[in-house]
Amino acid sequence: MAKILVAEDEHSVRDLLALSLRSRGHDVQAVADGSQALSALQQDRFDLLLTDIVMPIVDGIALSLKASRQDPEMRILMMTGYAAERQRAHNLDELIHDVVLKPFTMEEIGNAVESALTG
Numbered sequence: 001m002a003k004i005l006v007a008e009d010e011h012s013v014r015d016l017l018a019l020s021l022r023s024r025g026h027d028v029q030a031v032a033d034g035s036q037a038l039s040a041l042q043q044d045r046f047d048l049l050l051t052d053i054v055m056p057i058v059d060g061i062a063l064s065l066k067a068s069r070q071d072p073e074m075r076i077l078m079m080t081g082y083a084a085e086r087q088r089a090h091n092l093d094e095l096i097h098d099v100v101l102k103p104f105t106m107e108e109i110g111n112a113v114e115s116a117l118t119g
Contacts, residue, residue: 002047002117006030007037007063008079009055013102017050020106021113034058041067046074048116050109053080053099061092068095077116079104 004026008014011032018030029044031037035057037049049067053060064076076095081102097116100109 001025001027002113003027003045004029004048004050004113005037005040005046007032007034007049007051007055007060009033009052013052016106017109020110021050024110024113026113034060034063037063038066041070045071048075048077048113050077050079050113053078054082064092064095075116077112079109 004021006014006017006021006028008017008030009032014030014032018028021028029040029046031040033055034051037051038058041049049064051060051063060078064078067074068076075097077097078099079102080099097119098112100112
């Protein structure tokens with residue numbers, strides 16, 4: 001079981017991700033934006049950060065940069081529905097495990113999470 005922080009601004013996607021990852025046995029904390037994620041990261045340690053790239057206040061790129069400086073051992077997996085944002089994220093290859101394109105199935109994101117945690 002891993003401790004996972006989910007940062008996703010779409011309420012329904014965030015809730016579905018949390019439910020799906022909990023059903024796989026993970027301990028999940030879900031937040032609505034990068035600012036809330038940074039607060040959570042200051043209060044607790046996580047094995048994985050699963051973050052949307054496009055979010056209000058602090059986007060997933062800035063969040064990932066700050067999170068990796070704070071905890072270089074934490075794995076980072078990103079999600080996006082925008083091809084251009086995926087390219088921006090790939091400029092961070094040394095920091096992130098992968099970028100998952102939306103829409104995805106719960107099986108696809110679950111497999112991506114498992115790959116990030118083991119790889």
